[in-house]
Amino acid sequence: MSWDGHAGAMLLGELRLPAGAWYPWHEHPVHQLVWAAEGVVAVGIGEAHWVLPPTRALWVPAGVPHRTGAVANAELRGVYADPQRCPVRWAQPRIVAVEPLLRELLEYLTGDPAPEARERAEAVVFDVLEPVDVAPIVVPSPEDPRARDVEAMVLADPADRRGLAELGRAVGASERTLARAFVRDCRMTFGTWRTQVRLRASLPLLAEGLPMTTVAHRVGYATASAFVAAFRRAVGVPPGAYFTTAVTATRATTSPRSIARS
Template identity: 45%
Template sequence: MREIRHEPNAPTRVRSLRPGAVIDAHRHDDHQIAYAARGVLAITTDAGSWVAPANRALWIPAGTVHAHQAHGALQLHLVGLPATDNPLGLERPTALSVSPLLRELILACTGMPPDETPERQRLRAVLLDQLRASPQQPLHLPAPRTPRLAAVCEILYADPADSRTLPELGRAVGAGDRTLSRLFRAELGMSFPQWRTQLRLYHALFLLAEHTPVTTVAHRCGWSSASAFIDAFRRTFGHTPGAHVP
């Protein structure tokens, strides 16, 4: 059984993590906002994973067991909030849009001394106001529970560019495509094509954080062309993947 670290207080601080670095599973008694000013952050829980590029932040509710992983050189800004401060009433990890003002508030909070001063309290009050106005983003990749569905997902985790159809993948794991299609919707809340696209976009973010060229990312993630990848990326993230490549 894995050991889960308990940290009563969620820290407010900045951490620099090298590419591939992991913060092992732990939980806080406080809520926490995690924001990557540089690189891409992924958090994993038993319910699945969430990913955040620089225009998203991750809300991590109090008590949630989670692990962090850095993709690219990560500059991670963490803001701890008391369990009583939950402006959106969120009970599970959620990706939130980060406006320019919210970004500056997060950077200001993590750049201040840790003392609980009137200035910090005022800054936190404005930050909470901005969180209330932050749209939630569908950047969750749910985790499968049943073995047959998990086997299909593991194949695609290993190679997001695998273009086999659901019936073909089903034959590889000994499951019918109708059963698998039902399980995708029942367990993961989305169709097989939707889940595979989400997985490919996640993988694309990780590759872009490592400065992989856009055309190479498109090929390694299973898109038929760079233009098809760029269109899918823009629809989901609101900007082109070129913004992630220097």
């Protein structure tokens, strides 16, 4: 990635990413807007995890280590912004709503328009960037070996309804020992941790547009209403709104004017 000979504040490219493919952990000296024009992509940053259909993108500030992969076959757009010419000052990753206007502008800029037209389009891109007020889903990994065995079982089947005592018998540890390990290593109770696992597992299913009852049952909830309530408490919006373009936060305090790649 280089701005040599490039007049704009943004660099854009396109790449097909097959389902299940992941880029290893990496970082960029520039800001990135991770967005797929088609398909579904996922981004991991530390212990946080986002799933992004075409209606959502993720702003990754320069220098933040991350990994990107495809949940379903994806047409990934590399959108990168030069920090020296970018007015957006978000210090943390932010979910962005991809409304039709933003989508069309990004597609237009991918086509490498003339310098003056590019400058005008870039200015509009940053004017229409809208952050979505949702919390990332965080699933820390425990360090205790027996808790790691429990982690493997729950990750393999988030709908597993066994309690910690039953899971403990399967790995040779007491319920109390495991409960302490999760609080110590993950900074949350096992119950909260398992909720986060279930909600993370629900994101690709929601992105596919599966019925809410189907999603709830697949990740371990007896009813859709119980799943919706847990999702809202943890993420801040109901699952039906997570991937739509209707729930947005207040516009960025810094008026945007330029971008660049994933």
